[in-house]
Every structure is written in structure tokens, then in C-alpha cells.
Amino acid sequence: MRIYTPICDLFGIQFPVIQGGMAWIAGGRLAAAVSEAGGMGTIGCGNAPAEWLKKQIDIARSVTTRNFAVNLVMTSPFLRENLELIVREKIPVIATGGGNPGPYMAGLKEAGIKVMPVVASVALAKRLERLGADAFVVEGVESGGHVGEMSTMCIVPMVVDEVRVPVVAAGGIADGRGLVAALALGAQGAQMGTRFICATETDVHPNYQEKVIKTRDRSTVVCGETTGHPVRAIQNPFTHEYLKAERSGADVETLTKLGIGRYPLAAVEGDMINGSILCGQVVGLVKQVQPAAQIVTEVMTEAVALLQRLGGLPC
Numbered sequence: 001m002r003i004y005t006p007i008c009d010l011f012g013i014q015f016p017v018i019q020g021g022m023a024w025i026a027g028g029r030l031a032a033a034v035s036e037a038g039g040m041g042t043i044g045c046g047n048a049p050a051e052w053l054k055k056q057i058d059i060a061r062s063v064t065t066r067n068f069a070v071n072l073v074m075t076s077p078f079l080r081e082n083l084e085l086i087v088r089e090k091i092p093v094i095a096t097g098g099g100n101p102g103p104y105m106a107g108l109k110e111a112g113i114k115v116m117p118v119v120a121s122v123a124l125a126k127r128l129e130r131l132g133a134d135a136f137v138v139e140g141v142e143s144g145g146h147v148g149e150m151s152t153m154c155i156v157p158m159v160v161d162e163v164r165v166p167v168v169a170a171g172g173i174a175d176g177r178g179l180v181a182a183l184a185l186g187a188q189g190a191q192m193g194t195r196f197i198c199a200t201e202t203d204v205h206p207n208y209q210e211k212v213i214k215t216r217d218r219s220t221v222v223c224g225e226t227t228g229h230p231v232r233a234i235q236n237p238f239t240h241e242y243l244k245a246e247r248s249g250a251d252v253e254t255l256t257k258l259g260i261g262r263y264p265l266a267a268v269e270g271d272m273i274n275g276s277i278l279c280g281q282v283v284g285l286v287k288q289v290q291p292a293a294q295i296v297t298e299v300m301t302e303a304v305a306l307l308q309r310l311g312g313l314p315c
């Protein structure tokens with residue numbers, strides 16, 4: 001038995017398992033390893049320039065001939081040059097986060113590129129579907145990094161009911177149970193970020209992976225609600241300092257200054273005290289560092305076994 005959904009056809013992949021873009025963590029090596037294993041890998045571009053992205057695309061293509069995606073943050077100062085590069089390189093799929101990809105949609109579609117915005121509300125999904133989005137990642141508040149306010153369990157079926165294009169569920173999914181739950185909610189696949197932090201092929205500092213493995217439930221917090229850019233991370237002295245400032249009414253400028261550079265401090269330099277360790281609530285299910293292919297295979301094997309078991313339930 002295989003799990004094959006329309007998302008597999010749309011993106012030319014074997015399994016409906018997508019590795020979410022993660023700036024500073026998910027480069028060409030990780031994206032290629034996930035795609036080579038049958039899922040869809042994603043290079044997380046964040047605020048990096050086109051020179052960096054080109055290098056990661058070349059790394060990925062030296063490992064795999066399979067399709068992989070690029071995740072672009074719409075607020076990046078290098079957005080335009082990265083979009084041009086993606087068109088030149090004929091990247092088949094882009095996932096967009098952190099803003100509205102509407103103005104670029106027509107050009108990308110003309111170039112034959114599938115556009116999959118990350119959304120956290122029905123209204124945004126409907127608006128972007130009208131502009132031509134090919135699929136959506138619908139992300140719940142459980143996820144690591146920037147978060148919306150709705151839980152995955154609630155927002156996924158709401159978007160599924162309102163759009164015609166396929167939906168990929170994200171936020172709180174780390175194993176086969178999560179994938180089956182996503183399918184039950186009407187999604188055509190699952191995107192995981194937190195679980196892939198602990199893939200062998202990431203570019204993340206080993207301290208970050210060690211921290212993720214040691215962290216259990218009730219250990220993440222959301223900082224930045226008052227700035228309009230809430231972010232989920234593992235509690236540490238930095239989040240305590242930030243939340244203390246936020247609760248005592250610090251203004252957006254002060255909070256922005258306090259937060260600048262904290263994520264790369266954790267992801268690149270491995271500073272678990274002063275850095276921001278972006279991570280999802282599902283962290284308690286991540287128990288080891290392992291190759292990306294093993295993660296994809298485990299998730300798929302668990303999901304297939306679970307579907308078979310559920311199919312046998314009396315009704």
C-alpha cells in the first residue's frame with residue numbers, strides 16, 4: 001500500500017511528505033536528501049542573497065535529479081534577485097512565507113513554476129487562490145518559527161473547505177500519526193520543520209540539535225505577539241529576557257532591537273543561552289539525529305501501518 005495524493009502528481013514526488021524551508025538550517029544538502037528519499041525537500045532561503053541560493057541549488061543538483069523546492073520570505077531584501085534566479089534555474093516549486101506573494105504570482109506561473117504560499121487563515125488562502133496559487137501550506141500555531149493564531153486541527157479543515165487547490169498541513173506533525181491526521185483533516189500531505197532540524201544533512205549547529213532532542217513537552221514559548229511577528233522558540237534565558245521586556249510594555253523598536261540576530265546566533269553559532277532556538281511544540285517527539293531518508297521512510301511506514309489498522313476498525 002502506498003499513500004499517493006494529488007500533491008504527489010502536482011510536484012512530481014513519490015510521497016506526500018514535505019520538508020519545510022528553514023532559513024540557516026535547510027540548505028541544498030537537506031533538500032536533496034529529502035527529495036532523494038521520495039519526499040519534497042526545500043531550500044530555506046530566508047534573507048540570503050542569490051549568490052548563496054545558487055550555491056545551494058548547485059549542491060542539491062549534485063546529489064539529486066529529483067524535484068525540490070525553494071522557500072522564499074517575501075520581506076527579504078534579495079527577493080527580486082532570488083525570484084529571477086529561480087526562474088533561470090527552472091526550480092519547479094516555490095513556497096512563500098512571511099508576506100503576500102500576490103504581485104509575483106503571474107510571472108512565476110508564466111515561467112511554469114508552481115507557487116505554494118504558507119498561510120494561516122482562510123481569508124489569505126482565498127485571496128491567493130484567486131491570484132493563482134497552486135497549493136497551500138496551511139500552518140497552525142504549534143509550528144516552529146513565525147506562527148499564526150489558529151491550531152492546525154482547526155485551520156486545516158477550514159481552508160480545505162474553502163479552496164479547490166490541494167492543501168498541505170503543517171504545525172505539530174512529526175511522524176506517521178501526524179501525516180494520517182493531516183490526511184483525515186482533508187490535507188493532501190504534511191510539511192514538517194521541527195523533525196527535520198534533527199536530520200543529519202542540515203547546516204545547523206550540533207548544540208541546536210542536542211537541545212531539540214533533550215526538550216520535551218511544554219517547553220516552547222511565543223515571543224513577539226505585540227510586534228505583530230510572533231515566533232515560537234524553545235524557552236531559554238533569551239526568551240525569558242524578551243518576554244519580560246514584552247510583558248513590561250517595551251515598544252516595538254526596543255523589542256525588534258532585542259531580537260535582531262538571535263536566530264542565527266543559535267542556529268549557526270550554537271549559542272543556546274542568548275540565541276533564539278526556533279522550534280515547534282512537537283519537539284517532544286523528536287528523539288534522535290538521523291538521516292533525512294530515514295525520517296521520510298519512518299513517517300511513511302508508520303502512516304501506512306496506521307491506515308491499515310484504522311481500516312480494520314469495526315464500524
Ligand SMILES: Cc1cc2nc3c(=O)[nH]c(=O)nc-3n(C[C@H](O)[C@H](O)[C@H](O)COP(=O)(O)O)c2cc1C
Pocket residue numbers: 019020021022023025044045046071073096097098118139142143144145146170171172173191192193194195197278279280281282
Ligand atoms: C527552525 C525553523 C526555521 C523555520 N524557518 C522558516 C522559513 O525560513 N520560512 C518559512 O516559510 N517557514 C519557516 N519555518 C516553518 C517550517 O517551514 C514549517 O512549516 C514548520 O516548522 C512546520 O511546523 P513544525 O515545526 O511543527 O514541524 C521554520 C521552522 C523552524 C522550526
